[in-house]
Amino acid sequence: MTSLKVTAHLIERTSGIVGREFLLDGPLAWAEATRPDSAYPTITREHAPEILLPLEKWEQNGLWGWKNSRAHYQVQAHTMLEIRKKPADAELVRFTKEKKNHHALGPHKARDVVIPVALIPKISWEIECADEDWLRLLLDRITHLGSHRAIGLGQVTHWEIEPGTPGAWADRPMTLPTRPPYWHYERKSHG
Numbered sequence: 001m002t003s004l005k006v007t008a009h010l011i012e013r014t015s016g017i018v019g020r021e022f023l024l025d026g027p028l029a030w031a032e033a034t035r036p037d038s039a040y041p042t043i044t045r046e047h048a049p050e051i052l053l054p055l056e057k058w059e060q061n062g063l064w065g066w067k068n069s070r071a072h073y074q075v076q077a078h079t080m081l082e083i084r085k086k087p088a089d090a091e092l093v094r095f096t097k098e099k100k101n102h103h104a105l106g107p108h109k110a111r112d113v114v115i116p117v118a119l120i121p122k123i124s125w126e127i128e129c130a131d132e133d134w135l136r137l138l139l140d141r142i143t144h145l146g147s148h149r150a151i152g153l154g155q156v157t158h159w160e161i162e163p164g165t166p167g168a169w170a171d172r173p174m175t176l177p178t179r180p181p182y183w184h185y186e187r188k189s190h191g
Helices: 025-033 089-095 132-141 185-190
Strands: 002-010 057-060 063-066 077-085 111-119 122-129 156-163
Touching: 002 132, 025 063, 025 132, 122 132, 132 156
Parallel strands: none
Antiparallel strands: 002 122, 002 156, 057 063, 077 111
């Protein structure tokens, strides 16, 4: 077991990080599950597979999770970004036999949406690592953090790994759900 401090250096503004308990195990689980040689089953509505990570586990009252702290960062500036929300043509095609969706005046028309963004130059986490080489492999796969990656927000320039403080991983929320995928109802019901 090795205590490490993992830092992501960002070059672009971020969205979807400020105001959330942003844990590193979520992006690491994505990186592991989407590896080309990954053998994890697809997440279904009924079941979310356990994705192994290069982190140590904590256990408490029958629940368990990965030893990683919440994100530590300093916001340099808050601003807004206007993006164009396009109609969901692929989803709407099943409701019509027409060759083209006519949504110029309906509730599904394209519109400008303003999203909050923050300038955060770096984000750090304290973790207990079980395999540093595996951790580096997964971090190299994570190129963006937060939401709206398709428009370039949250771009990671490089990762820095340095010795951390033992036990600092415990600065995290200990509520349900306790491990990724955090959004899956199976995790929300019994961890």
